[in-house]
Amino acid sequence: MSLLSLKNVTRRFGSLSALSNISMEVPQGELRAVIGPNGAGKTTLFNLISGFFPPSEGELLFDGQSVKGVPPEKLVHRGMIRTFQITEIFLDLSVYENLEIAVETAHGLNLRPWLSPARRRQVRAHIDELMQTLHLEDLAYRMAGELAHGDQRVVEIAIALAREPRLLLLDEPTAGMGDEETDRMTDLIRHLHQERGITMLFIEHDMSIIFNVADRITVLDNGHLLAEGTPAEISANADVQAAYLGAAR
Numbered sequence: 001m002s003l004l005s006l007k008n009v010t011r012r013f014g015s016l017s018a019l020s021n022i023s024m025e026v027p028q029g030e031l032r033a034v035i036g037p038n039g040a041g042k043t044t045l046f047n048l049i050s051g052f053f054p055p056s057e058g059e060l061l062f063d064g065q066s067v068k069g070v071p072p073e074k075l076v077h078r079g080m081i082r083t084f085q086i087t088e089i090f091l092d093l094s095v096y097e098n099l100e101i102a103v104e105t106a107h108g109l110n111l112r113p114w115l116s117p118a119r120r121r122q123v124r125a126h127i128d129e130l131m132q133t134l135h136l137e138d139l140a141y142r143m144a145g146e147l148a149h150g151d152q153r154v155v156e157i158a159i160a161l162a163r164e165p166r167l168l169l170l171d172e173p174t175a176g177m178g179d180e181e182t183d184r185m186t187d188l189i190r191h192l193h194q195e196r197g198i199t200m201l202f203i204e205h206d207m208s209i210i211f212n213v214a215d216r217i218t219v220l221d222n223g224h225l226l227a228e229g230t231p232a233e234i235s236a237n238a239d240v241q242a243a244y245l246g247a248a249r
C-alpha cells in the first residue's frame, strides 16, 4: 500500500487551476522528487498534501486514510512533517537547546515543569543521537542565529527528525546554498533515505541533486502531471525536455 496517495486532485484559485487532475502514489520508503518550471504547481501540491488547504476536487490518502480537510497540526501528529512547518528555529538559543525543545515536544514533555532523571536521560540520548546523525556535535553550543545558512537548514532537519516522521516533505532543501553545503545536504538526504528508510518528497530546482538521489521523479507543468518515472526515464522524456526548454526560452 502507498504511504501517500493522491487521486484526481484538482486545486483552483478562482478561475485558475493551479493543479488539474493529479494522481500519484508514493510507496513507503521512496525518495520522490517533484520538479517543474516556475508556476507548475509544486508548492500548491505541497500545501495540499500538508493540509494548508483542501483540494477543490479529488481525494488525498495518508497511510490508507483520507486526510482531506485534516489541518496541518493534526497531520504532524500522524507523522507527516514538512520542514518549514516546524522550522521555528529559535535563533537566540543554542543548537542543543533547539533540539531539546524539539525532542521534549515530540515526546509530549514540553509542558511538564519537571522531568524525572530517567526521562531526562531519555531526552538526552535522543538529542545525542540526532546530533550524531546530522554531524552537529561541534555546533551544539553555538547560537542557532550565528550559524551559516546551510547549518541552519541541517538544524531544521534535525528538528523535523525529532518527531520521527513517516513522511518528510522538504521544500527546496538546498535553496541558497553554496556547492559545499549543497553536497552536504545531498549526502544527508541520501543517508536519511538509505539508512533510516524515511519516505521523502522534495521539491528541488537543482537537477544534479534530483538525478543523484531520487528514486522517482514527478514532473508538473502548468498544473498538469507531465511525466513520472525514474531519473533515467525522465531525462530521456521528450515532453519534459520540451517543457524545460520552453521555460528557458
Ligand SMILES: Nc1ncnc2c1ncn2[C@@H]1O[C@H](COP(=O)(O)OP(=O)(O)OP(=O)(O)O)[C@@H](O)[C@H]1O
Residues within 6 Å of the ligand: 013, 016, 017, 018, 036, 037, 038, 039, 040, 041, 042, 043, 044, 045
Ligand atoms: N494562494 C493562491 N492564490 C492564487 N493563486 C495561487 C495561490 N497559490 C498559487 N497560486 C497560483 O498557482 C500557480 C502554481 O503556483 P505554485 O506556487 O504552486 O507553483 P510552483 O511550481 O511552486 O512555482 P515556483 O517554482 O515558482 O515556486 C501559479 O500560477 C500561482 O500564481
